[in-house]
Amino acid sequence: MTATRTGTFYGVGVGPGDPELLTLKAVRVLSHSDCIYVPSSRLSIQNYVADVVKAHASPTCESVPVTFSLADNSAQRQHHWHATAQEICARLQAGQNVAFVTLGDPLLYSTYIYLLRALQDISPTAKVETVPGISAFSAAAALTNSPLGEGLHPLTVIHAANDLEQIRTLLATGGGVILMKIGPLLAQIVALIEQADALPRSVFVARAGLPEQHIETDLLRLRHAPPKTGNLAVIIVQARRK
Ligand SMILES: C[S@@+](CC[C@H](N)C(=O)[O-])C[C@H]1O[C@@H](n2cnc3c(N)ncnc32)[C@H](O)[C@@H]1O
Numbered sequence: 284m285t286a287t288r289t290g291t292f293y294g295v296g297v298g299p300g301d302p303e304l305l306t307l308k309a310v311r312v313l314s315h316s317d318c319i320y321v322p323s324s325r326l327s328i329q330n331y332v333a334d335v336v337k338a339h340a341s342p343t344c345e346s347v348p349v350t351f352s353l354a355d356n357s358a359q360r361q362h363h364w365h366a367t368a369q370e371i372c373a374r375l376q377a378g379q380n381v382a383f384v385t386l387g388d389p390l391l392y393s394t395y396i397y398l399l400r401a402l403q404d405i406s407p408t409a410k411v412e413t414v415p416g417i418s419a420f421s422a423a424a425a426l427t428n429s430p431l432g433e434g435l436h437p438l439t440v441i442h443a444a445n446d447l448e449q450i451r452t453l454l455a456t457g458g459g460v461i462l463m464k465i466g467p468l469l470a471q472i473v474a475l476i477e478q479a480d481a482l483p484r485s486v487f488v489a490r491a492g493l494p495e496q497h498i499e500t501d502l503l504r505l506r507h508a509p510p511k512t513g514n515l516a517v518i519i520v521q522a523r524r525k
Contacts (some may be wrong), residue, residue, distance in 0.1 A: 296416015
């Protein structure tokens with residue numbers, strides 16, 4: 284059955300893990316949503332996302348857990364997100380306002396991007412609003428008072444699983460670099476930063492805003508850290524000052 288008024292789909296960024304870094308707009312949208320899709324995974328950060336939803340959703344709001352499809356096979360991943368998008372489209376047509384919550388900012392390395400594309404494929408005229416969130420790198424910069432962009436220096440945000448040669452080339456330019464999704468590559472990334480003579484300009488921040496927050500300004504200490512140390516972490520390399 285199609286309602287006279289179709290609903291809106293909101294992609295809501297809930298910031299990196301500190302409940303005070305949620306925007307007023309995110310709070311308003313969550314409290315007015317009829318249904319909220321909550322990504323679920325074994326990562327402890329999902330407790331934060333689920334707590335935000337619990338704290339701000341209306342008592343009548345339906346919460347739907349969504350499992351991540353991190354399948355390497357892009358066809359499988361696309362199939363997974365299309366199925367979720369179909370479900371959301373049906374809700375929108377029934378007049379529901381539907382939100383999907385995501386860590387940090389929804390448009391930066393987020394599963395929201397897959398869902399958004401799938402939804403726009405299925406229903407190009409669907410009403411979609413993305414609510415920006417404070418990204419992990421902004422929170423990490425603020426926690427460590429690290430300038431991100433200054434003067435004419437370029438700043439590059441890069442997924443650490445990129446070709447390590449590409450990261451080495453980037454570090455050699457002396458511009459500012461933000462490394463995200465470091466995971467098991469931590470020791471290799473630290474070695475590249477050391478080779479680029481950029482250790483004094485670098486800082487590591489893991490689990491920013493969460494109880495297990497870990498800040499390290501001496502990156503050499505991370506060379507032999509346990510394998511999970513690089514999970515949910517960013518490294519900021521400030522630009523070389525001329
Ligand atoms: C799936 S991406 C999500 C990025 C997110 N959309 C954003 O704007 O920050 C996950 C990566 O974000 C970074 N990240 C997310 N939350 C973080 C936090 N609380 N502290 C440090 N890094 C975090 C890590 O690099 C992690 O591997």
